[in-house]
Each structure stands twice: as C-alpha cells, then as structure tokens.
Amino acid sequence: MTATKNALYAQSGGVTAVINASACGVIETARAHPDRIGKVYAGRNGIIGALTEDLIDTGSESAEEIALLRSTPSGAFGSCRYKLKSVDANRREYERLIEVFRAHDIGYFFYNGGGDSADTCFKVSQLSESMGFPIQAIHVPKTVDNDLPITDCCPGFGSVAKYVAVSALEASFDVRSMAKTSTKVFVLEVMGRHAGWIAAAGGLIEDHGIPVVVLFPEVPFDQQKFIARVDALVQQHGYCTVVVSEGCHHPDGTFLAEQGSKDAFGHAQLGGAAPVVAGMVKQALGHKFHWAVADYLQRAARHIASKTDVQQAYELGAAAVRLALDGHNAVMPTIDRTSDEPYVYRIGMAKLADVANVEKFMPRDFITADGFRITEACKRYLRPLIRGEDYPAYRDGMPVFATLANNAVARRLPAFELR
Amino acid sequence: MTATKNALYAQSGGVTAVINASACGVIETARAHPDRIGKVYAGRNGIIGALTEDLIDTGSESAEEIALLRSTPSGAFGSCRYKLKSVDANRREYERLIEVFRAHDIGYFFYNGGGDSADTCFKVSQLSESMGFPIQAIHVPKTVDNDLPITDCCPGFGSVAKYVAVSALEASFDVRSMAKTSTKVFVLEVMGRHAGWIAAAGGLIEDHGIPVVVLFPEVPFDQQKFIARVDALVQQHGYCTVVVSEGCHHPDGTFLAEQGSKDAFGHAQLGGAAPVVAGMVKQALGHKFHWAVADYLQRAARHIASKTDVQQAYELGAAAVRLALDGHNAVMPTIDRTSDEPYVYRIGMAKLADVANVEKFMPRDFITADGFRITEACKRYLRPLIRGEDYPAYRDGMPVFATLANNAVARRLPAFELR
Missing domain, CATH: 3.40.50.450 (Rossmann fold)
Structure with missing residues (x-):
C-alpha cells in the first residue's frame, strides 16, 4: 500500500x-x-x-x-x-x-x-x-519554440505554427489583391530566438500558391541574396511575403534587430526585425511594403x-x-x-x-539549399502538427476563458526572501 | 419589358x-x-x-x-x-x-x-x-475603418473589431500570467488612420477584467497623462494592456510614428506607434514591455x-x-x-x-472623459458587431479559400494608358 x-x-x-x-x-x-x-x-x-x-x-x-x-x-x-x-x-x-x-x-x-x-x-x-x-x-x-530534444514536438508549437501559417496565408491573399498599385512585399515577424521552427510554419503557404521567403535563425542573413530572391519573386508573381524569425542574424551573430534589454535568463529581448527587413526591400527595390510583428498574439492565439x-x-x-x-x-x-x-x-x-x-534546431534537410524555403521533409513534419481546429x-x-479563483493555501512557514 | x-x-x-x-x-x-x-x-x-x-x-x-x-x-x-x-x-x-x-x-x-x-x-x-x-x-x-457616414457600420469593421478584441484579450491573459517577473505592459497597434473605431474594439476587454488603455486618433496624445494612467493600472493590477491606433497623434498633429511614405491617395503610410509607446513606458516607468503590430493580419483575419x-x-x-x-x-x-x-x-x-x-469619427460620448476608455454606449454599439463566429x-x-480562374474577357477596344 x-x-x-x-x-x-x-x-x-x-x-x-x-x-x-x-x-x-x-x-x-x-x-x-x-x-x-x-x-x-x-x-x-x-x-x-x-x-x-x-x-x-x-x-x-x-x-x-x-x-x-x-x-x-x-x-x-x-x-x-x-x-x-x-x-x-x-x-x-x-x-x-x-x-x-x-x-x-x-x-x-x-x-x-x-x-x-x-x-x-x-x-x-x-x-x-x-x-x-x-x-x-x-x-x-x-x-512554442519547439526546441526541446527527444520529443518529436512540444505542446504550444503546433498552435503557434497554425497561427503563423493561417495568418501568413490570409495576409498574403491581401497583398496579392493590392499588389498592382500598392503593397508588393509583406513582412511578418515571428518568434524563435535560436530555432526556426515557427518561421518554418510560414513556409507552408507555398503550397497555397504564395511566393514566400523564410528567414531562419539557423541561416546567417545574406542581404544581397535575400534582396535578389525578393526581386525575382516580385517580378514573377507581382508580390511576395517574407516570414522572418526574430532570431534572424547577420553572419557576425548580431540580430537584425535588438531592443537592448535582456530577460531574466540573460537572453537579449528581441523585436523589430520586420521593419528592418522591410526597409531593406524598400531601399533596394523601391517596393511599397507592409510589416507586422505578431509577438504575444501568436503564442496566445487560442482562438486558432x-x-x-x-x-x-x-x-x-x-x-x-x-x-x-x-x-x-x-x-x-x-x-x-x-x-x-x-x-x-x-x-x-x-x-x-x-x-x-539541449536545444533542438531545424535539421539542415528541413531547409532548402538556398536557405529561404522549407523542404518537403519539413512540410511532412509540420502538417500533422497544425491539423484540426x-x-x-x-x-x-x-x-469564454477560465479565470480561476486561485485561493491561497494557508502558510505554515516563515517568509522567504528571493534574492 | x-x-x-x-x-x-x-x-x-x-x-x-x-x-x-x-x-x-x-x-x-x-x-x-x-x-x-x-x-x-x-x-x-x-x-x-x-x-x-x-x-x-x-x-x-x-x-x-x-x-x-x-x-x-x-x-x-x-x-x-x-x-x-x-x-x-x-x-x-x-x-x-x-x-x-x-x-x-x-x-x-x-x-x-x-x-x-x-x-x-x-x-x-x-x-x-x-x-x-x-x-x-x-x-x-x-x-475596416468604419468611417462611412449614414450606415450604422461598414462591412469589414465587425471582423477586424472581433480580431482586435479577441487578440487583445488573449495577449492580456498572457501578460497577466507573466507580469510577476517579466512583461508588465503589452502594446498592440491597430489600424485606423483618423477614426478610432478599431482601437475602440480593444476597449471591450475591460469587461473581461483586463486593465486597458486605448489611444484614439480622436484624442490628442498627452504623454504625461498616459504614463500616469499606465502607472496607476500597473500598480493596481500588476500589468496593463495598451491598444494604440496607428493614427494616434500629438497635439500638433504629427503622428506618433510615420514611415515617411505616402499611398496613392496622398495619405501618410503609418506604422510603428506601438514601439514608440512601449519605449515611452519603459523610459518613464522602467517596466518590461512587449509590443505587436497587427497590420494586415487584422483586416485579413477571416479565420476569426x-x-x-x-x-x-x-x-x-x-x-x-x-x-x-x-x-x-x-x-x-x-x-x-x-x-x-x-x-x-x-x-x-x-x-x-x-x-x-464624409468621414465618421467616434462620437465624443463613446470615449470616456479621461480619453483612455470606451463608454457603455460604445460597448452597446460594438457588441452586436463582433457577435457570432x-x-x-x-x-x-x-x-480553404477560393482562388478564382479570373478568365479575361476579350478586348474590343484599343489600349488605354493610365497616366
């Protein structure tokens, strides 16, 4: 017993x-x-x-x-x-x-x-x-970062992946409608400090006919190649969507955008890669752009x-x-x-x-050789994780969400000071 | 006949x-x-x-x-x-x-x-x-701006309002969870160049127990009053959410953030009020913040x-x-x-x-006297518009979205050059 x-x-x-x-x-x-x-x-x-x-x-x-x-x-x-x-x-x-x-x-x-x-x-x-x-x-x-080892995936990731894929698809339809006289490039910034799993989900919209460029933290940012890729897609399709991970960084390791503050674990607090990337496109190609930073919306999006x-x-x-x-x-x-x-x-x-x-990064064979798309192997991995509503x-x-009473248990010990 | x-x-x-x-x-x-x-x-x-x-x-x-x-x-x-x-x-x-x-x-x-x-x-x-x-x-x-006269509301608005209200609620729950040791202020930037209808929808989350500050284009931005309001809410609740309209502007008419480019109608292309507002809070009160810019995601969000x-x-x-x-x-x-x-x-x-x-702005009696919230009259107006999924x-x-063939009709006229 x-x-x-x-x-x-x-x-x-x-x-x-x-x-x-x-x-x-x-x-x-x-x-x-x-x-x-x-x-x-x-x-x-x-x-x-x-x-x-x-x-x-x-x-x-x-x-x-x-x-x-x-x-x-x-x-x-x-x-x-x-x-x-x-x-x-x-x-x-x-x-x-x-x-x-x-x-x-x-x-x-x-x-x-x-x-x-x-x-x-x-x-x-x-x-x-x-x-x-x-x-x-x-x-x-x-x-949401899906970066734990051994487990095939982590709870939280499938939902943020679905949010990013659905949102990127919807916004891409929007840009496609407007591209003739207005916005030609839409940039969506998503979470993922070191691992590009969330950004990868944006790559799924390719199967819906959307020209998309994904910028992963695993692939050092090459501005010249990136601009050439956007230029080619806009010439071919009239528009394109860019999904950029907040952790996307230059070859020297500096992030595309850092806000300067750090969290309690000592990690740099990121945000603002999207406007940086959009500005690069505007300067190099002159295209009208829009950008979004999903931030907490993506990881809190229980509705999808x-x-x-x-x-x-x-x-x-x-x-x-x-x-x-x-x-x-x-x-x-x-x-x-x-x-x-x-x-x-x-x-x-x-x-x-x-x-x-131990952090699990995207396997190299989940990213195409040019570094801007996800492979069929990656799509096979992702599809079941976003399936079902x-x-x-x-x-x-x-x-209707729960807000619990959260009644306190009576204390039995002296106070303890966090240092 | x-x-x-x-x-x-x-x-x-x-x-x-x-x-x-x-x-x-x-x-x-x-x-x-x-x-x-x-x-x-x-x-x-x-x-x-x-x-x-x-x-x-x-x-x-x-x-x-x-x-x-x-x-x-x-x-x-x-x-x-x-x-x-x-x-x-x-x-x-x-x-x-x-x-x-x-x-x-x-x-x-x-x-x-x-x-x-x-x-x-x-x-x-x-x-x-x-x-x-x-x-x-x-x-x-x-x-989505809901600014046409005579009609009680405009198609497109109810859905963006629902997106903003639901997203702000979800993200606020997130911040509430984290506020003890991390993010205390979340700033969500929404559309609405001149009229604050979309931002107003963010005010609905107050009925779900969320401390929220709404910044309308109709109310000239008063930084001192704003910081005081955020300070009071964070002291009382431990956190707060700010919903800022892209059209929010200083008393002299300059927008909190302008990207400098203009659209075909000659309107300034806006974006980036959220990081500006978040930075103000950080500087004045020292609170850790997060910000999101919903941009096209909000007006394209057919999923909600x-x-x-x-x-x-x-x-x-x-x-x-x-x-x-x-x-x-x-x-x-x-x-x-x-x-x-x-x-x-x-x-x-x-x-x-x-x-x-003719542009229809928020009636003054839809905004509280302090300029930071919506009134019960505004809530009565908004509630039916976001109702139902x-x-x-x-x-x-x-x-599953439609992508039409969009077959062209044979031309019968000489070409015409747009000027």
Whole structure:
C-alpha cells in the first residue's frame, strides 16, 4: 500500500495557447487517483510561488472550471522567468523548496516549461539523492519554440505554427489583391530566438500558391541574396511575403534587430526585425511594403489553436501524472512519432538528464539549399502538427476563458526572501 | 419589358476579411435575375481593370467557387488604390469608362469600397447626366475603418473589431500570467488612420477584467497623462494592456510614428506607434514591455471573422443588386440599426452625394472623459458587431479559400494608358 502524497504543479517561462490544457491534464488525472494523490497545489507565478510558499489550492476549483482550462490560453496560475542556480551555487533555495514540500506533504512535482525549466526540474528531481528528501519531479514539456530534444514536438508549437501559417496565408491573399498599385512585399515577424521552427510554419503557404521567403535563425542573413530572391519573386508573381524569425542574424551573430534589454535568463529581448527587413526591400527595390510583428498574439492565439496540439498538451499533462504514479522521477513524457501520414504517435518518456539545456534546431534537410524555403521533409513534419481546429466557446462574440479563483493555501512557514 | 444589361463589379481600396462576401452577394443575386442582368464582369484590380478594359468574366466560375468567396478574405479580383479625379480635371478617364461600358453593354456598375471609392462611384453615377451615357452606379460599402457616414457600420469593421478584441484579450491573459517577473505592459497597434473605431474594439476587454488603455486618433496624445494612467493600472493590477491606433497623434498633429511614405491617395503610410509607446513606458516607468503590430493580419483575419459582419457584407452586396434592379442610381445600401439588444437592423439606402468624402469619427460620448476608455454606449454599439463566429472550412489544418480562374474577357477596344 502506497501512501497518499500531495502534488505541486507549476508553470514556467513564456506561456502558450495550450499550457493550461496540460494543467487540465495534470489536475484531472490527479483527481482520478485520490488513493495516491491528495491535494493538487499550484505555485502562484511558477517556481516563485513554491519558494515563497505562495501556493494555490486547485481543489477549490469546480470540475467545470478545470475543464475550461483546456480552452484557456496563458498560464492560469501565473508563470515566471526564474532560473534556479545549481545546488552548489544556491543551496538556500533548494533547502527552502524541501521545507515547502515537507510542510505541505508534497511528494510529486510537475513542472511545465521549456528547456531552462527542464534544467530546474532536473535539479529538483535530484533532491532525493542530494538532500535526502523523497520527491518525484516530472517535467511537462511546453514551448512554442519547439526546441526541446527527444520529443518529436512540444505542446504550444503546433498552435503557434497554425497561427503563423493561417495568418501568413490570409495576409498574403491581401497583398496579392493590392499588389498592382500598392503593397508588393509583406513582412511578418515571428518568434524563435535560436530555432526556426515557427518561421518554418510560414513556409507552408507555398503550397497555397504564395511566393514566400523564410528567414531562419539557423541561416546567417545574406542581404544581397535575400534582396535578389525578393526581386525575382516580385517580378514573377507581382508580390511576395517574407516570414522572418526574430532570431534572424547577420553572419557576425548580431540580430537584425535588438531592443537592448535582456530577460531574466540573460537572453537579449528581441523585436523589430520586420521593419528592418522591410526597409531593406524598400531601399533596394523601391517596393511599397507592409510589416507586422505578431509577438504575444501568436503564442496566445487560442482562438486558432491546433487540435493536435491541444490534444497532445492535455495528454502529456495526463502522462506526467501516470509516470509519477508509476514511480518515475527525473523524466519527461514525450511525443514519439511513428508515422507522418497517417499521423501516428505514442507517448514516450525521456530522462531529464538528456533534455536539460539541449536545444533542438531545424535539421539542415528541413531547409532548402538556398536557405529561404522549407523542404518537403519539413512540410511532412509540420502538417500533422497544425491539423484540426479546437475552438473555444464564445459568448457575445468573445471567447469564454477560465479565470480561476486561485485561493491561497494557508502558510505554515516563515517568509522567504528571493534574492 | 426592361432590356438585359451586363454588370461590372469592382473592388477598391484596402481589402478586408469580408469584401469577397459582398462580391458573393452581388454575383449570386445577379445570377438569380438572368432576365435583367446578363454577364457579371469584374474589373481586374478594381477600377484600373475598367479603365484598361481588363475585365474578368465571373460567369466562368462555378456556383461552388462563387459560394466559397463568402469565406475567402482579400479581394478575389484584385483591388487598387486609384482615385479618379473630377470629370473636369480628367475627362479622358470618364470618356474611357463610357467606351468600356458601351463596348461591353454594361448598364450596372457596383463599386465596393470606402470613402474615397464612394466619391469615385458618385462621379461615375453622374455620367448619365454629364456625358449622356445611361449607367446605374451603386456603391457597396466596405472599410475596416468604419468611417462611412449614414450606415450604422461598414462591412469589414465587425471582423477586424472581433480580431482586435479577441487578440487583445488573449495577449492580456498572457501578460497577466507573466507580469510577476517579466512583461508588465503589452502594446498592440491597430489600424485606423483618423477614426478610432478599431482601437475602440480593444476597449471591450475591460469587461473581461483586463486593465486597458486605448489611444484614439480622436484624442490628442498627452504623454504625461498616459504614463500616469499606465502607472496607476500597473500598480493596481500588476500589468496593463495598451491598444494604440496607428493614427494616434500629438497635439500638433504629427503622428506618433510615420514611415515617411505616402499611398496613392496622398495619405501618410503609418506604422510603428506601438514601439514608440512601449519605449515611452519603459523610459518613464522602467517596466518590461512587449509590443505587436497587427497590420494586415487584422483586416485579413477571416479565420476569426464576425458572423454578423459576414452576413451584412453578403446582404449589402445582394441589396446593391436589388437597388439597381429597382432603378436606383448614385446610392449605397446601408445598415440601419433599430435596436442594440436584441440587435435588430434593416437594410436602408443612402444617396452617394451624402456619403462621398464624409468621414465618421467616434462620437465624443463613446470615449470616456479621461480619453483612455470606451463608454457603455460604445460597448452597446460594438457588441452586436463582433457577435457570432463564421469559420471557413479547413483542409489539412489550413483554411480553404477560393482562388478564382479570373478568365479575361476579350478586348474590343484599343489600349488605354493610365497616366
């Protein structure tokens, strides 16, 4: 007979259109096992809530509200960009986590995030051995950047990919209508600091007859070749669309546009590559242009989420709980694809030691030799990930999203100051 | 017994998510009256196609393809920004139009556009009297800017309003999740050169608990008051969202951001108010920010079109044909609202003489006294316009849009050079 332990769920890093679907999968699956999992707590604003003992009791939310998380974008419990240092460098924080876990009888830790967070989750998973406290830490993958290793894809990516492909197609139809006397080049800037997965989704519109140039972070920007490519497409089609990754950079490594500020992980905060690229086209070719920067709109766009993505986000949340119940620690459930068409995948498992701090870039054979398009192999990869629609309910023209009560759990420990 | 005449339909100015729904209404209704209307031609790239005798025979499109126009964004026949001068200033162009009308037995002219186009349509409507050629010219309203007079609203607006309201809500949920340690202010730039209707739609998210500041073109920008407002909201809620119209300007009339180039109508081409506003916040308050510029994405976003808007776009196209069959000239069908809730409207009729070159701004009582929010009266106006969803069909994750054959009608006249 196994003892009942409480669980702590926390969201980390940039949120997505479907991270709450994973939360829904975790909570609903945990609720189905009351013999093993007692309370499901959530960290308010992610790991910060765990450190400051600012816990949310998800048990006070109705089944209906929890179900509504599946169609609610953003992080319902708050997220944060806060990276734990190594145990040696900041033993104080890990000791505090153990205190909080112990005070609230937490035996399961579900951390929902990307690469940096997988590293944090891995460190927490090692507390059993390094600090003698029994905890099972399971990472639930989440990142629009799709740059986690081992898993075939990451929840959050399919929906942003669908948003980018659909939006780029719609805007391209617009430009095609106007090109005779007006805008000839439309530039859409999308996310993706180091990996070009999101930009690649823009390349899918080629199959709908749209002349498109994709600028990947994996391909150093060659201004002369780029202008020549745009010139050729506009001459042939009368217009073209450019999808540029925010991480697109010059051969010397400097980004096309940096805003100068850095986030808590020390990454440069990007934005503004689109106007830079549009300006280059205007100067070299004289074409009238328009540009858009999708920014948060793309990763929050639950209204056009991919059904595949929503389903996988939920399944991976549920799978994380099952892995914990099966006794695993320091692991992450994964999407293991076995067939492109028909699309078949199964839920697998990766060791966090193999996941943490590894970034998965676009394979070179997903980008055409000229560096401006995606290959058929890439399209085969992307198509199933954007397939299917999963619309939220609407009331009075607006989507119905969950806003949880997020009731606090009574504190049992002295305050803790973040440094 | 009335003689059968052919019809010419042309799209003008910036296209929208639903202008093709109006085209669908025109063509399907005309097809239902073969005793009165023979061929329906379309101008390739709008009025330029009429002038250069570059006509499209819509009769070669199947009923299925025409029906698909209802869910296809952009201008299926091409649009243009080309404003006809007065008859006195450019008699040559009007004489050419009459030659083309006569050569192709065109008795009905349906022009689908905004304020500038209503002016052109009005001039064409006067050809009967001024140049002795019998033509019935009917304007079909279309503009995302919602700035035409008399009609309660303009097709295209409801869908962009829905896009802006939904996108701003989603992104605000995102910011709310992240605000504890990351982004505290999100700035979304939307269209609207002189009228703040589109920005106003962003104000609807207030009813969903979001602290939002709207910057209208109708309210001269007051930087000090704006910063104070953002400061207060962030202190109270931890974050806030700013929706800024591209037409927002300083008290001296200069726009917050101008790109320096002008369109064919002589209007300054705008873009980049969002980064300017975000920079102000950063400098004054130090908050981490994100910004997005929706640009064409907003007006092309058929995937999140308003059902009310799609329906009205179709109805006004159909009504234009009925007005022509009833013998009218120089008129425009309108939306006449008789009740907010339940929303009731009927199709009315306005004289083009009263429509051309009149811009409808936001009434002062739609904007709160502080200039940063919308009033309950404005919300009552907006709510029915964004109500209902009208999703396109999808195949393999991507929307199914019409791409017409656009077969050319054989030319009967010598070439004509645009000057």
